[in-house]
Amino acid sequence: MALNRSEQTDYEVYSIHPNKRKIFKPKNKIKLKPINGPVIIRLCSPVHFAFNADRLSHTKEKKEATGFTVSLSLPPSRILARQNQKAPKPEEFPCLRFTLKWYTMSDRIHITNINESIAESTKNYNRVKELKAFEDTKAGVKGLVDSGIVNIPKIFIRPPDELAGELKYGQNNLQVPVIDFTRIESHIRSKKIIDEVRQASKEWGFFQVVNHGIPPGVLDGMLNGIRRFHEQDAEVKKEYYSRDQTKKVIYGSNVDLYTSRAANWRDTLTISMMFSYHVEPHELPSICRSAIIEYINQVTKLGEVVFELLSEALGLIPEHLGGTLECGRGRALVCHYYPACPEPNLTLGISKHTDPPFLTILLQDQIGGLQVLRDNHWVDVPPVSGSFVVNIGNFLQMISNDEFKSAEHRVLANRVGPRISVACFFTGVAVPPKIYGPIKELISEENPPLYKEFTVSEYVTKFYSKAIDKSGLEDFKLKG
Ligand SMILES: O=C(O)CCC(=O)C(=O)O
Numbered sequence: 257m258a259l260n261r262s263e264q265t266d267y268e269v270y271s272i273h274p275n276k277r278k279i280f281k282p283k284n285k286i287k288l289k290p291i292n293g294p295v296i297i298r299l300c301s302p303v304h305f306a307f308n309a310d311r312l313s314h315t316k317e318k319k320e321a322t323g324f325t326v327s328l329s330l331p332p333s334r335i336l337a338r339q340n341q342k343a344p345k346p347e348e349f350p351c352l353r354f355t356l357k358w359y360t361m362s363d364r365i366h367i368t369n370i371n372e373s374i375a376e377s378t379k380n381y382n383r384v385k386e387l388k389a390f391e392d393t394k395a396g397v398k399g400l401v402d403s404g405i406v407n408i409p410k411i412f413i414r415p416p417d418e419l420a421g422e423l424k425y426g427q428n429n430l431q432v433p434v435i436d437f438t439r440i441e442s443h444i445r446s447k448k449i450i451d452e453v454r455q456a457s458k459e460w461g462f463f464q465v466v467n468h469g470i471p472p473g474v475l476d477g478m479l480n481g482i483r484r485f486h487e488q489d490a491e492v493k494k495e496y497y498s499r500d501q502t503k504k505v506i507y508g509s510n511v512d513l514y515t516s517r518a519a520n521w522r523d524t525l526t527i528s529m530m531f532s533y534h535v536e537p538h539e540l541p542s543i544c545r546s547a548i549i550e551y552i553n554q555v556t557k558l559g560e561v562v563f564e565l566l567s568e569a570l571g572l573i574p575e576h577l578g579g580t581l582e583c584g585r586g587r588a589l590v591c592h593y594y595p596a597c598p599e600p601n602l603t604l605g606i607s608k609h610t611d612p613p614f615l616t617i618l619l620q621d622q623i624g625g626l627q628v629l630r631d632n633h634w635v636d637v638p639p640v641s642g643s644f645v646v647n648i649g650n651f652l653q654m655i656s657n658d659e660f661k662s663a664e665h666r667v668l669a670n671r672v673g674p675r676i677s678v679a680c681f682f683t684g685v686a687v688p689p690k691i692y693g694p695i696k697e698l699i700s701e702e703n704p705p706l707y708k709e710f711t712v713s714e715y716v717t718k719f720y721s722k723a724i725d726k727s728g729l730e731d732f733k734l735k736g
């Protein structure tokens with residue numbers, strides 16, 4: 257929950273200690289000094305509400321010791337719920353006046369500022385041990401949900417500064433471009449499409465594609481197949497559980513589990529054709545084998561078309577990216593499963609990141625939650641039935657010498673789920689190593705190269721050594 261800050265400076269807060277049965281006695285009422293910036297209301301169980309405090313007031317005593325009411329005196333217009341939504345009316349926004357009825361005698365509420373909160377959250381908490389325990393289940397986030405948890409484990413909770421950082425993103429009604437690929441082969445039509453692709457790739461790094469010609473049955477078949485994989489018996493899935501990125505078929509949770517600040521609420525099945533360029537049917541999980549084979553064929557062909565359009569959009573011959581540079585040769589299907597989350601405001605489905613490859617073609621189901629960062633606004637990429645989301649990756653930003661942009665994006669966690677998505681990364685040639693760098697035709701004296709040359713393996717090795725929210729582009733920038 258993110259609330260805007262008002263100019264009020266007096267913070268009347270209550271510290272509540274039910275275990276001492278002194279819940280609402282006046283001596284428990286504390287007057288805090290004005291706090292600059294956000295505050296955290298923390299229940300001792302790992303539940304936080306992060307917001308910029310206006311005024312917490314009016315804590316009513318209840319007869320029984322198992323509930324209380326906190327009313328926030330905030331003008332509704334100052335409230336930001338999820339980005340992109342209009343400020344709700346008070347009656348539509350349950351947190352404006354929320355009743356916490358579920359705390360037990362050992363619960364306690366603290367109202368602290370961010371720094372105190374960070375200090376406290378690192379006390380008595382062995383993160384690595386908890387990550388390891390999660391990993392050892394080999395059952396992913398889905399396993400946690402199946403075990404009936406109602407609070408998300410601490411390893412998934414975004415750090416307080418990050419939660420509070422949500423406040424800086426404004427509302428907007430920006431729309432990600434949608435490009436119609438109907439009659440893509442006709443000369444006149446494709447000129448218009450090339451212009452749209454150029455503009456979207458320069459300004460957004462993201463666009464949606466409709467009427468691409470892949471039958472809806474193939475898309476539904478793939479989403480259903482991935483759902484079946486993740487929802488099958490946990491013992492069968494375990495066979496594929498691994499962190500070895502050289503394997504062709506890998507099931508796991510959070511590729512950056514040990515390097516990120518907070519784990520994400522999702523599990524992933526990866527089919528990697530990055531190094532071998534193909535996968536044998538018998539190597540694929542039987543439960544989604546035929547769906548994956550059909551999908552790979554179709555999405556590979558769509559990738560070829562998109563590379564032609566992108567080449568032309570850069571003023572190159574249509575075969576430049578796909579043919580000469582073989583940007584579409586290596587591929588990886590990254591098939592995500594985002595279970596329903598009991599506390600979606602505290603975590604993310606996938607943290608803010610850019611994609612490393614040349615190009616990503618993404619299939620998402622109808623749940624929603626994908627957002628792209630544009631001019632410091634999180635813009636929803638709404639599900640459009642039968643469409644694909646296409647986004648430029650870091651490699652293409654580098655070889656286009658910043659002509660095209662690899663945009664930051666993320667996925668929100670959601671109370672509703674599961675959400676399923678399949679990203680096809682087009683990763684180029686890794687073996688034998690091919691050297692990529694800013695395309696010669698695109699550089700000149702006025703437009704000198706901005707990036708060093710790189711190999712796919714070199715970039716990918718760096719990528720896997722850190723959290724996904726660290727893009728790695730900077731490491732390859734030429735210092736000028
Ligand atoms: O699930 C999504 O919509 C996006 C996934 C994504 O960004 C990725 O796999 O890189």
Ligand SMILES: [Fe+2]
Nearest residue numbers: 609610611665
């Ligand atoms: Fe991504």
